[in-house]
Amino acid sequence: MTSLMGDIAEDEASFYSNAEDYWREVPPTVDGMLGGYGSISSIDINGSKAFLQKFLGEGEGKTSPVRALDCGAGIGRISKRLLLPLFQTVDLVDVTQEFLDKAKPYLGEEAKRVGNYFCCGLQDFKPENGRYDVIWIQWVIGHLTDEHLVSFLRRCQKALRPNGLVVIKDNVSYEGVVPDEVDSSICRDLDIVRRLVDSAGLRIVHEEQQMNFPKEIYQVHILALR
Numbered sequence: 564m565t566s567l568m569g570d571i572a573e574d575e576a577s578f579y580s581n582a583e584d585y586w587r588e589v590p591p592t593v594d595g596m597l598g599g600y601g602s603i604s605s606i607d608i609n610g611s612k613a614f615l616q617k618f619l620g621e622g623e624g625k626t627s628p629v630r631a632l633d634c635g636a637g638i639g640r641i642s643k644r645l646l647l648p649l650f651q652t653v654d655l656v657d658v659t660q661e662f663l664d665k666a667k668p669y670l671g672e673e674a675k676r677v678g679n680y681f682c683c684g685l686q687d688f689k690p691e692n693g694r695y696d697v698i699w700i701q702w703v704i705g706h707l708t709d710e711h712l713v714s715f716l717r718r719c720q721k722a723l724r725p726n727g728l729v730v731i732k733d734n735v736s737y738e739g740v741v742p743d744e745v746d747s748s749i750c751r752d753l754d755i756v757r758r759l760v761d762s763a764g765l766r767i768v769h770e771e772q773q774m775n776f777p778k779e780i781y782q783v784h785i786l787a788l789r
Contacts, residue, residue, distance in 0.1 A: 637659070
């Protein structure tokens with residue numbers, strides 16, 4: 564574990580630039596966003612919606628459905644199907660400008676409720692303090708080094724409104740850290756993810772496994788943090 568992250572930290576610049584190069588070549592489509600698994604999009608969104616709806620509402624301890632941030636948003640697949648139907652305003656952040664340009668026509672009429680399109684890698688992104696009810700981080704933590712993930716999660720915590728949530732939804736490996744040379748990312752096991760969350764000073768308030776995904780892909784877990 565340490566040696567792999569050590570190698571990545573040593574060659575941090577290419578870890579990030581290789582990922583940017585990879586995504587620059589990906590078509591700005593749902594299938595492109597999901598690495599050829601566009602068919603799982605509905606299962607994914609339905610699982611996420613059921614998860615989020617446990618927390619949203621008005622009243623004591625509930626998370627307000629006002630403003631969300633979609634991290635690693637791509638063309639806005641999650642914004643369109645999950646966040647815009649549930650929140651008044653959504654901001655998108657992604658490292659690839661072409662995806663964000665495509666997001667506006669892809670989101671259609673609902674694009675008018677997008678507050679901001681931020682073109683930035685999450686390792687450099689500083690969300691505004693106290694702005695968001697939900698910060699949704701899906702299929703993107705593998706593009707951050709441990710150190711950058713921890714510091715990004717700390718910034719996310721500061722960016723939450725009262726009763727706000729940070730949600731991570733991502734692949735988890737069976738054991739340790741598994742590199743993916745193709746898109747220059749890594750997949751961590753659940754214990755490592757939990758440890759990094761803890762290092763960031765966040766606690767896990769709820770955790771679930773996404774069910775009904777194809778057997779050949781990694782398990783996907785959803786963690787609500789605050």
